[in-house]
Amino acid sequence: MVNENLVKDVVKEPYKYGFVTDIETEKIEKGLNEDIIKLISQKKEEPKFLLDFRLKAFKKWQKMKEPDWAALGYKKIDYQDIIYYSAPKQKEKISSLDEVDPKLLETFDKLGIPLTEQKKLTNVAVDAVFDSVSIATTFREELAEHGVIFCSISEAVKNHADLIEKYLGTVVPASDNYFAALNSAVFSDGSFVYIPKGVTCPMDLSSYFRINSGDSGQFERTLIIAEESSSVSYLEGCTAPMFDTNTLHAAVVELIALDDASIKYSTVQNWYAGDEEGIGGIFNFVTKRGKCLGKRSKISWSQVETGSAITWKYPSCLLLGEESVGEFYSVALTNNLQQADTGTKMIHIGPKTKSTIVSKGISAGNSKNSYRGLVKMGTKATGSRNYSQCDSMLIGDQASANTFPYIKSQQPNSEIEHEASTCRISEDQLFYLQSRGIEFEEAVSMMVSGFCRDVFNQLPMEFAAEADKLLALKLEGSVG
């Protein structure tokens, strides 16, 4: 109804990151069994404890059932039809970036993440992950001077096995859920961050995940440890080429913050979402969780979810330490036939803990967008507080938005507040802005940005501007 002709005229911006890098890869055969897991572990020259960790997880996974409680509908995933390890062929040992295949460097260049010494981003250290392996990590020496460890998780397994053995799986146990168990069995790479006591990380750290291959899944694993009184801001970006098949992405992220430590974890997720008919796109099943172990420790999640055909993701906080703080700021945008079931869990265990949830869901086209969140006050969480705000915006009349808040309190001396709203971009609002000379597309994007402002304010600066642009791009042609 709204400006039908104009909408038709709007040139649909193609997915900018849909290209495939033509590179020789080393892939193992399709399918999942103990031998495959042993092979992955062997390729990565892992210590025994890790192979045991994987095999145990696999046993558990085999006994588990794929969860069906989310408001998502999708074709059954055939786990035997996936390649669990795929890596670009490289020389045995790479000692410097100059030895990285130029095609890979070029790929990341095209994605706006230059890695070479001359061109690399100056204000942020980057770990670039391509399919199953980490390609390069910038600024390592500079960070090492501050005692900060930032490397791929494979390297950490080799060089910091004690930390891995101590913390891996302590926040998200292998048996936590179906996809976490799968990840624990087959994870290939991801990032590792260690911030020593008292250190404020001198620059933002960032991982960029790129899926290139069409038939292999990506199972990355990220572990961030912030020791007493340290702090770090970590950013994560993701893109994938356009394939007409669905690619599985099942990641696990674990954060650990000790006394007075703070971790800020921001994500801009722009996996390929499939086309207008819902063909192709990434299936994104992610378990992200942070543990506020110490007194006054703080974990803050902010996410801008715009991609993927299916999103199943609940970045959560376990608030154990007294006066620890958990935050979740989310913008989830779905268009065409995308489906998102996303939210958070705030588990208040320690006394005087505090959590804030701000969720903004935008549904356009024929998409389905659900917020699902749990706030729990344990018996010892006396004097704890939660504030939740869940707003939904509908664009067009075919999209749907749901909110599923779960509240459990075992502590009468705690407070839980929940606010929710739903709104629709109306024809009258659009006409009002247009009648003031503001172009149709800009009018939509102004209203969407306005709707998301509370969340964008939480993002690191460059990220916020990017998120704003990304939303505008994703919405082109969606109002009608």
Next chain:
Amino acid sequence: MQSKMKESDPILEVENLSASTDNLPILKGVSLSVYPGEIHAIMGRNGCGKSTLSKIIAGHPSYNITNGDIKFLGENINSLEPEERSQSGIFLGFQYPIEIPGVSNLEFLRVSTNARRKFLNKEELDTFDFEELVKEKLEIVKMDHAFLSRSVNQGFSGGEKKRNEILQMALLEPKIAILDETDSGLDIDALRIVASGIKKISNAQTGIILITHYQRLLDEIKPNYVHVMSNGQIIKTGESDLALELEEKGYEWTDNFIKEI
């Protein structure tokens, strides 16, 4: 109607305009010309088509033009988008200004003003230069600076919304302003502020169409012409004393004119 020779070309010409929404005819052959410096008043019962006429001139997508033309500065604008009409100098003051949560009034005014300035090949204003400009215009409608930091029209009182409309008119400096019941819901003081604002903004080069039910606005801004609309047509046009006569005799009196058409 306007038989005397005009020295300049009309700003707006509506020629035998018919329009419908959801296949329901609303306008049935409306003609109207506005020349520079002129003020026209359109009066009529609720539902007679006056608001529809204003929305169609501004390009509202819910209405289809089934016959006739709208010309602005000699060009047919039937198929122009609302934003193009605004940029080229057509302004519609809304009867019910729309609330837009989350969008700051200041940013909205700046983007809007810059869209018009861009069309006029004037330099677009950055935040600081715009602040200067808007301060000056706030004086015209006696609005407090605090209005700028709120969301567009959200939580504004009826009077504040109407003043915000006139503020937009002051910033956009349109060639023609159509003010749809800008006087409704205003107390006497607010009405005076709004009326004096309109007078300050208009000049010998601009045209104004006032859509109103009441004489009290026309006491403040004296129109050159008064048109009476009924059932999608202009049934009578006169000079400013027609409004007085209408006030005295009521719309029933105009029903007789319909038979004459």
